[in-house]
Amino acid sequence: MTSLDTTTEISTLIAELGDENGLTRQRARLNLGYRGNESIPELLKAIHSPNTNTRLGAIKVLGELHATEAAQPLVPMLMDDDPDIRWSTMESLIRVGRVSMRPILEMFIRNFDSSVMREGVHHILHVFKDQYILNEYEITLFKELDKQRLAGFQMGWNSEAAWAAEKALEVLDKMQNE
Numbered sequence: 001m002t003s004l005d006t007t008t009e010i011s012t013l014i015a016e017l018g019d020e021n022g023l024t025r026q027r028a029r030l031n032l033g034y035r036g037n038e039s040i041p042e043l044l045k046a047i048h049s050p051n052t053n054t055r056l057g058a059i060k061v062l063g064e065l066h067a068t069e070a071a072q073p074l075v076p077m078l079m080d081d082d083p084d085i086r087w088s089t090m091e092s093l094i095r096v097g098r099v100s101m102r103p104i105l106e107m108f109i110r111n112f113d114s115s116v117m118r119e120g121v122h123h124i125l126h127v128f129k130d131q132y133i134l135n136e137y138e139i140t141l142f143k144e145l146d147k148q149r150l151a152g153f154q155m156g157w158n159s160e161a162a163w164a165a166e167k168a169l170e171v172l173d174k175m176q177n178e
Contacts, residue, residue, distance in 0.1 A: 010035060010042050017046065017057030025057055032061045040067050047073060055080075056088055063092025071100040075107045078120035086116060090123050098133055100124075105169045108141075112162040118145055135175075137168035 013035075016028035032039045039061070046058035059077060062070040070092070077089040093100040104121060111117040125142040128134050134142065141164035148161070 006035070006038060010039050013039070014042050014046050014054065014058070018049065018051035018054035020053075025053055029057050029061050029064075032057075033064050036065060037067075040065065040069060043067075044070060044073050047077060052082055052085065055082075055085055059085065059088045059092050063088070063095040066095055066097065068096055068099045071096050072103045075100070075103040078104075078107065079111065079114060079116055086120055090120050093124055094127050098128075101128075101138065102169070102172055105138075105141075105165050105172070108165045109162060109169065112159075112165065118148065118161070121145060135168060135171050137164055137171050140164040141168055 010032065013028045013032050016024050017032075019025050019028070032043065043058045043062050043065075046054050047062070049055050049058070055077075059074065062074065074089055074093055074096070077085055078093075080086050080089070093104065104124060108117055108121050122142065122145040125134065125138060125145065129139060129142050141161060144161040144164050
């Protein structure tokens with residue numbers, strides 16, 4: 001349970017994430033990270049701020065905290081208009097780890113025709129593949145997305161990637177029910 005003073009401190013630090021001064025933003029991120037789990041509820045609210053710096057800082061701290069409860073709320077940020085927000089979201093979801101796969105796959109299935117979604121999922125799967133933590137169908141999805149990419153050019157989508165995502169989600173469901 002957080003005290004009123006701690007809640008006020010966290011709110012102040014969240015506000016500082018949006019500051020124009022980069023050092024102020026960095027100090028706020030470090031202090032929010034130091035507060036750990038008690039800052040997560042406010043950080044989850046801050047990812048929806050109209051201030052890009054606030055959103056960016058909150059996303060970064062959630063990743064640094066490996067906040068598993070942030071996986072679901074972070075995934076829609078993969079389709080944000082700002083490329084820095086999308087990149088930080090990818091990196092944070094990677095830090096959150098395997099628990100982020102279910103919401104990533106669910107969002108991908110609904111938005112597989114989005115080039116920014118395909119780009120984000122491709123990057124996350126690439127890192128997870130290198131960490132040897134993907135199942136067979138997640139690897140298939142990665143390969144399908146990888147086929148759609150050429151150096152300096154991204155091709156259109158195909159239904160094979162969506163099919164692979166659905167199969168990967170089925171495997172996750174089966175593993176969870178065992």
